[in-house]
Amino acid sequence: MSASPILITGGAQRLGRHCAERLVEDGHPVIISYRRERPELAALRERGIVTLQADFATEAGILDFISRLKSATPSLRAIVHNASDWAPDSADEQAGATFERLFRVHMQAPYLINLHCRDLLEACGEPQRDIVHVTDYVVQKGSRKHAAYAATKAGLESLTLSFAAMLAPTVQVNAIAPALIMLGEGDGEAYAEQARAKSAMGMVPGPGVIYQSLRYLLDNRYVTGITLPVDGGRHLR
Numbered sequence: 095m096s097a098s099p100i101l102i103t104g105g106a107q108r109l110g111r112h113c114a115e116r117l118v119e120d121g122h123p124v125i126i127s128y129r130r131e132r133p134e135l136a137a138l139r140e141r142g143i144v145t146l147q148a149d150f151a152t153e154a155g156i157l158d159f160i161s162r163l164k165s166a167t168p169s170l171r172a173i174v175h176n177a178s179d180w181a182p183d184s185a186d187e188q189a190g191a192t193f194e195r196l197f198r199v200h201m202q203a204p205y206l207i208n209l210h211c212r213d214l215l216e217a218c219g220e221p222q223r224d225i226v227h228v229t230d231y232v233v234q235k236g237s238r239k240h241a242a243y244a245a246t247k248a249g250l251e252s253l254t255l256s257f258a259a260m261l262a263p264t265v266q267v268n269a270i271a272p273a274l275i276m277l278g279e280g281d282g283e284a285y286a287e288q289a290r291a292k293s294a295m296g297m298v299p300g301p302g303v304i305y306q307s308l309r310y311l312l313d314n315r316y317v318t319g320i321t322l323p324v325d326g327g328r329h330l331r
């Protein structure tokens with residue numbers, strides 16, 4: 095029996111792409127979701143990564159993705175909910191639409207995918223099956239400029255506890271809560287210096303520390319219902 099694939103949502107770039115490539119290198123079949131088609135996807139497809147388009151901004155979009163995922167595989171070894179929109183709060187008439195969009199991508203999509211794909215995880219022939227929610231350190235303190243983002247990531251963190259209790263012992267459910275891991279394309283040195291200063295470790299580590307954390311959760315049969323901070327000691331500053 096061939097190994098069951100690992101699904102990473104939002105795996106076309108940055109942290110999700112890094113983890114998808116590392117999982118393939120470690121011998122796992124991988125499925126990613128992507129929202130926007132782009133040339134970079136060709137390299138992932140050449141490595142055998144199955145790419146499924148998905149826009150989680152609506153319930154219909156989430157359910158459509160689930161339907162196509164179920165046509166793509168009969169089982170899953172793990173689901174990594176990585177897809178995310180780091181949208182700042184809107185001060186204008188877009189505020190409600192922004193909050194709703196972040197609720198859908200950070201909370202409703204993981205919720206519905208977990209509920210509808212539990213059978214795919216339980217069809218996995220391997221003894222360990224995992225769900226990993228990627229949240230954010232900012233859940234602990236809130237955010238003056240990303241309140242909707244922080245609140246919906248907090249909802250995802252709560253879903254970690256509920257699904258861990260609901261799915262034990264057949265599926266382990268945990269979260270990874272990063273702080274600054276990678277800078278954005280437009281971030282200058284002044285921002286980088288300010289961002290580095292926010293943590294005790296004073297660094298921008300890159301996506302490898304997220305893969306190390308994911309690997310720990312995928313390889314440990316006795317961990318469920320936790321949130322693993324990967325934040326350079328933000329709480330110490």
Ligand SMILES: NC(=O)C1=CN([C@@H]2O[C@H](COP(=O)(O)OP(=O)(O)OC[C@H]3O[C@@H](n4cnc5c(N)ncnc54)[C@H](OP(=O)(O)O)[C@@H]3O)[C@@H](O)[C@H]2O)C=CC1
Pocket residue numbers: 103104105106107108109110128129130131148149150151175176177178179180199228229230231271272273274275276277
């Ligand atoms: N980067 C960092 O330093 C930090 C990251 N995190 C968390 O780690 C995870 C990975 O971060 P990072 O790699 O920077 O993430 P990105 O900002 O690169 O987003 C990942 C992917 O999410 C997809 N996405 C966004 N909105 C939607 C949507 N409505 N439906 C479907 N897919 C969507 C995007 O798809 P597409 O590009 O195809 O449009 C994107 O490729 C995220 O959950 C993030 O919140 C937490 C703290 C720090």
Ligand SMILES: Nc1nc2c(c(=O)[nH]1)N=C([C@H](O)[C@@H](O)CO)CN2
Pocket residue numbers: 177178179180230272273274275276277278289
């Ligand atoms: N979906 C995303 N979420 C977050 C990002 C990002 O680029 N995409 N970036 C951050 C910042 O690095 C922040 O941690 C800096 O303090 C947070 N979330």
